[in-house]
Amino acid sequence: MVIGVVVFGVMFYSLFRFRHSKGAKAAHFHEHTLVEVIWTAIPLLILVAMAVPATATLKNMYDPSDADLDIMITGQQWRWRYEYLGEEVAFTSNLGTPRETIRGEGERGENYLLEVDEPLVLPVGRKVRFLITAEDVIHSWWVPDLAVKQDTIPGFVNENWVRINEPGIYRGQCAELCGMDHGFMPIVVQAMEGEEFDAWLAERKEASAQDASGVDREWSMDELMARGEQSYNAVCASCHQADGSGNPPAFPALAGNQALMDERERHIETVVNGVSGSAMPAFRNTLSPVEVAAVITYERNAWGNDTGDLVQPAEIAERLAE
Amino acid sequence: MAPKLPLHHPVEQSSTASAGGQAAAHPAPPRGLMRWLLTTNHKEIGSLYLIFSLTMFFIGGVFALVVRAELFQPGLQLVQPEFFNQMTTMHGLIMVFGAVMPAFVGLANWMVPLMIGAPDMALPRMNNFSFWLLPVAFTLLLSTLLMPGGGPNFGWTFYAPLSTTFAPPSTTFFILSLHIAGISSILGAINIIATILNLRAPGMRMMDMPLFVWTWLITAFLLIAVMPVLAGAVTMMLMDIHFGTSFFSAAGGGDPVLFQHIFWFFGHPEVYIMILPAFGIVSAIIPTFSRKRLFGYASMVYATASIAFLSLLSSGLTTCSPWACRWPASCSSCTPPC
Known part of the structure; x- marks a missing residue:
């Protein structure tokens, strides 16, 4: 904005002040090697100076080692599957907004198309490693507030990590065009305090064990x-x-x-x-x-x-x- | 420094249509449709390119209007997601390959011979052929919208495997139409290079050429460097769809990211293919209307050449190393393991 005002200000002033009808004569200088060298060298030096600290930060960003919790994230058309590795808890997270609401029948809530049936639950203050892959096409798991955006590639596993500071709800979306319902596979992360999370995980473990036992009985x-x-x-x-x-x-x-x-x-x-x-x-x-x-x-x-x-x-x- | 350009265009050399009286030595051009189908005149072909580009600009613009109209409100109002994706994809493909690129080739056809004092383009019949490939390519591309399953719906970057395993059946026609449009671009680029290198007026050195001619010369080299790479990418898609290869499928030893590397080896220079001629145009307009010479002509030429070189390199830096490693993996998916 400020840059725009300065640049356009100088430009319009020059256009108006030195206009042809007032008899302005153009100056006819047209080559200056020193100026060319200077305005090439300065941006180059700025870029090099920025690259040094940026590389150090990038190295940290890409280091998912020593995680407290491993989550496998699998993108598929058009939902996310979360697996708590080593905990035998896994579930699929689907769009929570009903189809009728999308078609315009019924009131749209505040989190229209950003709500799911089952959010990914994570603990606050622990380093969580994500192992990210896809079943079918390329998706991208993107939660802006967690600064995580990682492509999910079918047949390959990408890594990323997060340490959440504040409990609460974090929302995101698929960020790589993945077909018809690309706009209908949101991400919701629910961050809890450590003990609360442990209790939740234990409860889910229990429930999945129960579900497993349902396999053996005769269903009507x-x-x-x-x-x-x-x-x-x-x-x-x-x-x-x-x-x-x-x-x-x-x-x-x-x-x-x-x-x-x-x-x-x-x-x-x-x-x-x-x-x-x-x-x-x-x-x-x-x-x-x-x-x-x-x-x-x-x-x-x-x-x-x-x-x-x-x-x-x-x-x-x-x-x-x- | 540079001698001044001639004040008058060599009209009597380059026009058969408007200067019929002076062109008595030439047979009269055929009338009606055949005149335009068979024309070898650089201005007429330039006009054809520009009209074609404008038509495609409106068609691509209507597709964009469909997209914006649907997004006017949240939720589904006018079109279904499947068709929406076809509109975004077709809008991108048509604007890039059907509007912007032909517009600049049309301007080059009009202006380059005039700016360098050439009687016409160096290869007039190829010039005609490279234009008439375009309506064929884009009729084919637009016709996919009417095919069962609809047209391309995977974005103009057509990432595999969305554009291979999960694509509509019409993708094969999309591949063919990109091949035809690519051949047209390559032929046009060859023609422009041949014209600029061989048909300059006597005494005009390379560093005397207007900047628009320079930017187009460099753009033409970029086109010849990267259009075959795009053709390679879509051919690999065709193989994956129809002939059982697995270039872009991890299940068969390939890699979906390989597609992105190959695509952006084309895509990154493509950005400069679409902007360098515009830089050349601006470099002609501003000096004209400010009534003074361009500042730093030689540096502008070197900078343009550097941009072109770096654009190949910058995609190459991220491309070549994984590309070189992954190529054997993809090829091995075709050959039985020993």
Whole structure:
């Protein structure tokens, strides 16, 4: 702003004061080697002087060693998966804003498109190392207030780290165009005091152990359908739509899909291992056996696909163990 | 120092259209559409380039309007996310390859022969060919919007694997159209270099040329250096999509970041391809209207050449080392391990 005023001020003054109609004569000097050398050398020296401290800071920024906690962050179309390494806690964080709100039905909240169903919970005052990768395409995990912006590359693991000083909610977004719903995969980090975080982590460990035990028992159709609808809407609906109509040709319709209804085995294989060379990801690491079984059961019985098929979590767990 | 430029353009040498009476030795140009299809006149081809560029500027501008209109309010109003991404992508591709680059080639066609006292461009028939490749390339590119699955939706930088594994089927046509536009750019650049190096008026040294001619000479060398690299990148995409290679897929031993390195080896100099001719234009306009000679002509020439060299180097500094290391990894994905 100040620079603009000075530069344009001098320019407009010169244009006005020395205008042709007032008989101004241009001076005809046009070469000066010393001036050219000076105004090349000075910026060069400034750049070199800035590079020295900047390199030292960069070295610190890129040193993720001696972390208290390791978090694996996996970007996928279009959600984030967080895994607390060594703690057996992992969950997927989906967009919290309902689709209807995006379409303009209903009031938009203050954190419209910046809210998730489950935030990443981190402790305050501890060094947290992020191991960052992707399932499908390149995403970028970006939380400006934490000064972290790191590309997630499928097949490669990048590192970054953070030490949060203040408890609170930190929000961010995916920062690398990753397809249709790139704008709908926000990041929310909830920073807690150390003890509070330890209690939270213990509680989550308990819950995931419980979930694991649910694999062995026999589930009823109603239970699977209810659980399946919940997971389907959170994970599958962004491509295949809540009513199963899909978005062909990239995302086939599931409702009334004869191949899907006829081939139970291929249906399970598709959800568990994905379809190589297409946009369909493998969900073997993203969803628990209970969720996979529930989603498949739901897809085989919802929207008039009344096959009556039941897929038990135990069957999926057995397949995953192979 | 430099002798003054001739006060009058050599009109009788360079125009067949407007100066028909003086060009009695030449056969009359064909009438109607064929005149423009077959023209070898540098001004007519220059005008074709400029009109084409303006048309593309409006089409790309309409796409930008769709984007801005959708963003007028939060939430979805006018278009779906899938189409929105096609609009941002097409806007970028059309503005870069269809509006800015052809506009400068058109200005070069008009001005370079006049500024150096040449009768026409050195290779007039190739000049015609390199223009008429462009409408073909961009008709093809725009037609992808009407194909099943829509047009390119992965941003104008088309990063793999979003532009390979996860791209719509029309990506193959996008690749072909970039190839054709790239051939057009390379032919245009060859023509400009040949004209500037061979057809200067007797007695005009390199350091006597107007700065616009200098900036275009340097731009043309940049184009010849980097357009083949872009062609290489899209060819590798084509191979990954259709022929089972894994240049950009870690699952097959490739690397998605390899794409970014190759792309920006083109992309960084591309920035200067799009700005250097504009520097040349400004360096002609300001001295004219301030009625004095350009300050430091020789330094400006050296600075322009340095920018071009550094632009290749700066992407090279970040590119060459990982590139050299990763190239064998990508190639090995094609060949069976021993």
